[in-house]
Amino acid sequence: MAAKPLYNLIVIGGGHAGAEAAWAAANRLRPQFDSSGGAKGRVVLVTMDPSKIGAMSCNPAIGGLAKGQMVREIDAMGGLMGLAADATGIQFRILNISKGPAVRGPRCQSDKYAYAREVQRLLATRPNLDILTGSVQDFIIEDGHCVGVLYLPQTPDPRPAQPLRSSATILTTGTFMRGLMHTGPSQTPGGRVGEAPSVGISAALTRLGLELGRLKTGTPPRLAAESIDFDNLELQPGDDVPTPFSEMTPAPGSPPSSTDRFPILEQKPCWITHTTAECHDLIRANLDRAPMYNGQIQTTGPRYCPSIEDKVVRFADRNSHHVFLEPESLETNEVYCNGISTSLPADVQEQLVRMMPGCENAVILRHGYAVEYDMVWPHQIDATCMTKRIPGLFLAGQINGTSGYEEAAGQGLIAAVNAVQFSRGDEMVHLRRDQAYIGVMMDDLVTKTPREPYRMFTSRAEYRLLLRADNADQRLTPLARELGLIDDARWDLFQAKREAHAALQATIDTGSVDGHPMSRWVARQEIDTDALLAQLNGDPLPDLARDRRVVDAFLANIRYAGYIHRQQKQIDQLANQEAAPLPPELDYTALPGLRTEAAITLNKFRPTTLGQAARLAGVNPADLMVVSVAINSGGVTGTA
Numbered sequence: 001m002a003a004k005p006l007y008n009l010i011v012i013g014g015g016h017a018g019a020e021a022a023w024a025a026a027n028r029l030r031p032q033f034d035s036s037g038g039a040k041g042r043v044v045l046v047t048m049d050p051s052k053i054g055a056m057s058c059n060p061a062i063g064g065l066a067k068g069q070m071v072r073e074i075d076a077m078g079g080l081m082g083l084a085a086d087a088t089g090i091q092f093r094i095l096n097i098s099k100g101p102a103v104r105g106p107r108c109q110s111d112k113y114a115y116a117r118e119v120q121r122l123l124a125t126r127p128n129l130d131i132l133t134g135s136v137q138d139f140i141i142e143d144g145h146c147v148g149v150l151y152l153p154q155t156p157d158p159r160p161a162q163p164l165r166s167s168a169t170i171l172t173t174g175t176f177m178r179g180l181m182h183t184g185p186s187q188t189p190g191g192r193v194g195e196a197p198s199v200g201i202s203a204a205l206t207r208l209g210l211e212l213g214r215l216k217t218g219t220p221p222r223l224a225a226e227s228i229d230f231d232n233l234e235l236q237p238g239d240d241v242p243t244p245f246s247e248m249t250p251a252p253g254s255p256p257s258s259t260d261r262f263p264i265l266e267q268k269p270c271w272i273t274h275t276t277a278e279c280h281d282l283i284r285a286n287l288d289r290a291p292m293y294n295g296q297i298q299t300t301g302p303r304y305c306p307s308i309e310d311k312v313v314r315f316a317d318r319n320s321h322h323v324f325l326e327p328e329s330l331e332t333n334e335v336y337c338n339g340i341s342t343s344l345p346a347d348v349q350e351q352l353v354r355m356m357p358g359c360e361n362a363v364i365l366r367h368g369y370a371v372e373y374d375m376v377w378p379h380q381i382d383a384t385c386m387t388k389r390i391p392g393l394f395l396a397g398q399i400n401g402t403s404g405y406e407e408a409a410g411q412g413l414i415a416a417v418n419a420v421q422f423s424r425g426d427e428m429v430h431l432r433r434d435q436a437y438i439g440v441m442m443d444d445l446v447t448k449t450p451r452e453p454y455r456m457f458t459s460r461a462e463y464r465l466l467l468r469a470d471n472a473d474q475r476l477t478p479l480a481r482e483l484g485l486i487d488d489a490r491w492d493l494f495q496a497k498r499e500a501h502a503a504l505q506a507t508i509d510t511g512s513v514d515g516h517p518m519s520r521w522v523a524r525q526e527i528d529t530d531a532l533l534a535q536l537n538g539d540p541l542p543d544l545a546r547d548r549r550v551v552d553a554f555l556a557n558i559r560y561a562g563y564i565h566r567q568q569k570q571i572d573q574l575a576n577q578e579a580a581p582l583p584p585e586l587d588y589t590a591l592p593g594l595r596t597e598a599a600i601t602l603n604k605f606r607p608t609t610l611g612q613a614a615r616l617a618g619v620n621p622a623d624l625m626v627v628s629v630a631i632n633s634g635g636v637t638g639t640a
Helices: 016-032 067-076 081-088 111-125 200-207 277-284 309-314 346-354 405-422 436-446 469-483 488-510 518-522 531-537 548-559 561-579 597-605 610-614 621-634
Strands: 008-013 043-047 061-063 089-095 105-108 128-144 146-155 162-171 180-183 188-189 212-219 223-224 234-236 270-272 322-326 334-336 364-368 367-374 393-395
Touching: 008 146, 008 322, 008 405, 016 111, 016 128, 016 162, 016 212, 016 405, 043 162, 043 212, 061 162, 061 405, 067 105, 067 405, 067 469, 067 621, 081 105, 081 111, 105 111, 128 162, 128 200, 128 364, 162 405, 200 212, 223 621, 270 469, 270 518, 270 597, 277 436, 346 469, 364 405, 393 405, 405 436, 436 610, 469 548, 488 518, 488 548, 518 531, 531 548, 561 610, 610 621
Parallel strands: 008 043, 008 162, 043 128, 162 393
Antiparallel strands: 061 105, 089 105, 128 146, 146 162, 180 188, 180 367, 212 367, 223 334, 223 364, 234 270, 270 322, 322 334
């Protein structure tokens, strides 16, 4: 008889993917929990250093263009990232505020130390979540399924690895799988400064038959604030009225009046400097010492967040690039140089920094570096984050070839939702491309092999008007309630917002302005939130109907109603193809009439639906017709 699992779910790694996965799983399993021991509702997070759970390894910021929408989606499904960001943000801004709501992105500069502490505090509120210090050496596989891990405790006295059994396992290794850091010729094993790499997991995954790749990311130098001449730099303040990420955070001026303060922490500005032609000459003169250009690093880095060396080479006609000086914490003097990620030697970094205006006397507290790490090519997972080869083993975060805290957290949430579904024998959950940016990301990962770390952009989503930051709860909170991810307080707020929208609509439908129907007046482009609130002054409405966030979303729905209707029709027309399932073990080379290129591609990616197959490079409409006819005629017999 197989041993009973000690835990329902094991999460490996305490980064943004691991923290979100542990939080979501603990929330879903909390109703099952009792303190009698065993696996009833229990989750364990295994990490090499619990004090680094939720650490911001690179940029001390949450959100941004498209990324901010993802944070709102995570919050709409009961996640912790928005809550932690609101509690620790030291500057809040809505990016693209002058543009339409579909491309606006909420962002906050966070106190990186307070952020990690807040994530750890939130996780500690879940009694069914255990945190173990140590590393995972291997996986326990029985009958082809992952049923646990071999865990090596971190203790003063050597101990052998011990089995931890579970119904499902989520692996979130970040940049730690055989991580190697580069600063000039100096190479240090590790996934983050001062932290050792994970060396055994790569071999364990290879033994399971998974194909690994290797990618690169990087980080810039940090400067001492007191050594920078801020007086001669352009100031970049936050918004006068900050907008929180989480629905559960009271916004300034939101009725009913609350004694809760937001923002909670002191707000700080950022500053803008720039590289110079002199900086660029220095970099060109030292490319033979740059690991990216002298052959020391051969892996691919993020194309959309390139190193300063890469910028100078790729954009040779540019004489300068913006550099944003961002405070990392209220507790320290560290300033992050956003825009000059680099792995150049330390002596070159010293010269480079002091050539930037305002930084002539700057002191570098920590030099920039690049880090290479192992990952798993994501065509080997499906859109639930579960590996196709090993049921019960889920992958989330940078191990799937992504880059960024928000992308990692979104995957952690999806992995946890589906790991619980898998452990219960329930149907797995897939977010659609028209449902969430998280759905776009997961679909992209399983239909396109990333050539560089994947980063989310609004341009990746074909249904941007439906996927706005202001309507994330409308899209996802009902699903989160069905899954048991959110509590009564959040659901009550969602219901109250629905009632507020209905009250606003009723007022618009029956009201008038200067003798004309209010429905025509409110659709005019010049009518903004302030104008509508002023017009509604004195009308009998629920308190939430006067909340700026509620009114913003309501106005966007009215203004873009025609376009939204058109997009919804397109979605409905494609729905049958999108959802049509494909047999998981079908050998496409056995289908008569299917082109060889298409068969090879389909066998490699193993799409779960006809819609996913349609987005694979190398598969054309004629190929889809062959596959569809074969399936519908019952002529499918081969297995891969």
